[in-house]
Amino acid sequence: MTSLKIVGCVVLVLLLGTLLEIAHLHAFADHQLLSVVSEVENRSNSPQEIVSLSSQDSFFDYSSTAVERSDDPTPSRQDSASTVPIIKYSSTVHIRSKEAFLWKGAQSRLCKRIKREKQKLENRNSTNTTLNLYLELPCKQIHDRNQHGNFLMGFYGMKLAAMHFQVDFTFHCHEDVVANRSSDRNKKYLFWWLQSLPNKRGFLNESATDYGINNTLYRPPIPSKEGACKGVGKVALHYTSELARRDLRAMATMLKPSFKRNHETMKESRSHTFRLDEVAIHFRCGDILSKSIPKSDNNYGLLQFRAYRDRIPANVTSIGIVTAPLAASDSRSQDRVHTPMCRAIVDKLVRYLRLHFPRTKVKVRNDPKESIPQVMSRMILANYSFCVRSTFCLFPALASFGTSYVQAGGLAWFFEPISEVYDNIFLMQGNFLKSAEINEKGFNYTLEWLVSEKKKLPLV
Ligand SMILES: *[C@@H]1O[C@H](CO)[C@@H](O)[C@H](O)[C@H]1NC(C)=O
Ligand SMILES: *[C@@H]1O[C@H](CO)[C@@H](O)[C@H](O)[C@H]1NC(C)=O
Numbered sequence: 100m101t102s103l104k105i106v107g108c109v110v111l112v113l114l115l116g117t118l119l120e121i122a123h124l125h126a127f128a129d130h131q132l133l134s135v136v137s138e139v140e141n142r143s144n145s146p147q148e149i150v151s152l153s154s155q156d157s158f159f160d161y162s163s164t165a166v167e168r169s170d171d172p173t174p175s176r177q178d179s180a181s182t183v184p185i186i187k188y189s190s191t192v193h194i195r196s197k198e199a200f201l202w203k204g205a206q207s208r209l210c211k212r213i214k215r216e217k218q219k220l221e222n223r224n225s226t227n228t229t230l231n232l233y234l235e236l237p238c239k240q241i242h243d244r245n246q247h248g249n250f251l252m253g254f255y256g257m258k259l260a261a262m263h264f265q266v267d268f269t270f271h272c273h274e275d276v277v278a279n280r281s282s283d284r285n286k287k288y289l290f291w292w293l294q295s296l297p298n299k300r301g302f303l304n305e306s307a308t309d310y311g312i313n314n315t316l317y318r319p320p321i322p323s324k325e326g327a328c329k330g331v332g333k334v335a336l337h338y339t340s341e342l343a344r345r346d347l348r349a350m351a352t353m354l355k356p357s358f359k360r361n362h363e364t365m366k367e368s369r370s371h372t373f374r375l376d377e378v379a380i381h382f383r384c385g386d387i388l389s390k391s392i393p394k395s396d397n398n399y400g401l402l403q404f405r406a407y408r409d410r411i412p413a414n415v416t417s418i419g420i421v422t423a424p425l426a427a428s429d430s431r432s433q434d435r436v437h438t439p440m441c442r443a444i445v446d447k448l449v450r451y452l453r454l455h456f457p458r459t460k461v462k463v464r465n466d467p468k469e470s471i472p473q474v475m476s477r478m479i480l481a482n483y484s485f486c487v488r489s490t491f492c493l494f495p496a497l498a499s500f501g502t503s504y505v506q507a508g509g510l511a512w513f514f515e516p517i518s519e520v521y522d523n524i525f526l527m528q529g530n531f532l533k534s535a536e537i538n539e540k541g542f543n544y545t546l547e548w549l550v551s552e553k554k555k556l557p558l559v
């Protein structure tokens with residue numbers, strides 16, 4: 100298997116900052132996001148020349164923004180599968196930072212740009228030429244931001260725009276382009292898996308026709324401008340469901356051998372042989388306990404544990420609680436201060452599940468040595484998975500080979516049409532304690548509420 104074939108899968112993520120766009124979704128300040136210095140390629144120079152940009156709202160940028168034209172409309176052939184060809188398209192549009200990831204109006208800027216470039220092509224009377232949207236990102240830096248779910252969402256947002264305008268789309272990790280090869284070392288970065296693959300004809304773009312993997316799913320079959328060009332909270336991301344499933348399922352399938360089968364009799368090994376669980380519960384804690392989340396925010400909070408109990412069959416052999424590492428040193432900075440509380444809540448969940456599923460192994464799955472692609476694969480490969488108000492688990496839930504349950508509303512705004520189309524994806528409406536209520540009622544109340552069956556408890 101060559102590494103480029105492995106690269107095959109696809110896609111993901113969005114900036115947490117994009118949440119700022121939805122009035123009712125509170126965004127946690129992401130100062131990191133605004134200050135990361137990005138390596139970017141100055142395309143008019145040699146590919147080796149990297150410049151560093153420190154920019155308020157950009158993490159990548161390209162000096163060359165003009166549409167490149169070459170006399171030969173055919174992309175250069177890819178000679179070796181382990182090589183990342185820098186393809187010259189007859190008409191390539193480099194997605195710029197301010198147009199990427201649904202970030203603060205980015206989607207509408209991206210749509211306007213594609214429209215403009217398409218118009219230019221038509222004016223040149225070359226209706227025969229396809230536009231290719233080209234995205235190149237420093238995949239390690241994207242990884243280091245720890246906003247995997249948000250970037251994933253934003254990535255599919257860009258594909259959605261391409262789908263609406265019926266243009267091609269190509270994505271590569273900057274690292275691979277510079278090295279002129281795809282390195283397995285970068286497998287630990289989610290975006291490495293989302294790079295464009297060579298198709299049968301050796302092209303590395305995703306052709307407009309690929310979007311019709313199954314174009315009978317939604318109405319209209321191709322997303323309208325109204326659906327495709329909006330921001331977080333509104334954009335019709337469900338149109339990308341088939342792409343996301345294809346990409347993420349391919350990733351999970353490739354990574355499956357890195358997990359060991361969970362035989363009851365086998366002891367959990369101390370080496371890094373991670374075991375898959377039959378049930379994967381993604382449990383978001385950390386920043387949702389922040390005191391700065393306003394009362395009006397309906398998105399963040401905790402789901403009453405009975406929501407899991409009611410849906411997990413009694414005969415499952417193992418349940419894994421997929422959560423962030425609970426050691427302060429391994430957690431995201433925005434989660435760190437809440438680590439002791441999260442530990443208590445996760446512990447409560449473990450004991451609750453052990454009580455109600457006495458014959459089932461219940462484990463916390465948060466080994467920092469597990470890569471993000473592996474963590475997402477856990478959810479995709481599980482027979483049952485749960486996703487509650489987190490962008491991290493939304494696309495894995497969508498790509499799941501098993502049955503997945505997604506808490507309705509908030510970040511899952513685009514899941515209603517998805518749950519209607521796929522018979523293994525269900526929206527759920529469990530009792531939910533909002534972040535502001537957690538703060539108001541206190542930690543002891545919250546712990547008691549989580550294991551109760553009532554919507555409200557008397558305050559003691
Ligand atoms: C890119 O290269 C051109 C030509 O060498 C130069 O004029 C320009 O300043 C460079 N852009 C950046 C962002 O360094
Ligand atoms: C476009 O090309 C067609 C045929 O190739 C030609 O008949 C037509 O006049 C051209 N239009 C313009 C605006 O150049």
Ligand SMILES: *[C@@H]1O[C@H](CO)[C@@H](O)[C@H](O)[C@H]1NC(C)=O
Pocket residue numbers: 226227
């Ligand atoms: C593109 O142009 C070539 C000749 O230049 C022609 O054979 C081909 O049919 C055209 N394709 C489309 C889709 O117009």
Ligand SMILES: *[C@@H]1O[C@H](CO)[C@@H](O)[C@H](O)[C@H]1NC(C)=O
Pocket residue numbers: 146178179182183279
């Ligand atoms: C990339 O690798 C291919 C095949 O090994 C080679 O033909 C090509 O010249 C290389 N490109 C650059 C920019 O080094």
Ligand SMILES: *[C@@H]1O[C@H](CO)[C@@H](O)[C@H](O)[C@H]1NC(C)=O
Pocket residue numbers: 172173174188189190229230231267298300302304305306
């Ligand atoms: C993208 O690939 C398809 C083949 O899958 C090809 O027909 C199309 O011309 C390519 N796009 C560009 C801009 O080269």
Ligand SMILES: *[C@@H]1O[C@H](CO)[C@@H](O)[C@H](O)[C@H]1NC(C)=O
Pocket residue numbers: 312313314315316520
């Ligand atoms: C599209 O998806 C629907 C629902 O899953 C299925 O019934 C239909 O056969 C699919 N069509 C194609 C062309 O794959």
Ligand SMILES: *[C@@H]1O[C@H](CO)[C@@H](O)[C@H](O)[C@H]1NC(C)=O
Pocket residue numbers: 375376377378480481482
């Ligand atoms: C899912 O269920 C099947 C059939 O019961 C079982 O063989 C498989 O091991 C289960 N998957 C996981 C990840 O436990």
Ligand SMILES: *[C@@H]1O[C@H](CO)[C@@H](O)[C@H](O)[C@H]1NC(C)=O
Pocket residue numbers: 412413414415
């Ligand atoms: C587990 O229980 C479900 C019903 O709750 C049943 O459909 C399934 O076949 C059972 N699986 C096994 C392996 O017994």
Ligand SMILES: *[C@@H]1O[C@H](CO)[C@@H](O)[C@H](O)[C@H]1NC(C)=O
Pocket residue numbers: 541543
């Ligand atoms: C929470 O409960 C613990 C014992 O379970 C008790 O020691 C502590 O004082 C309680 N905290 C509050 C704020 O009531």
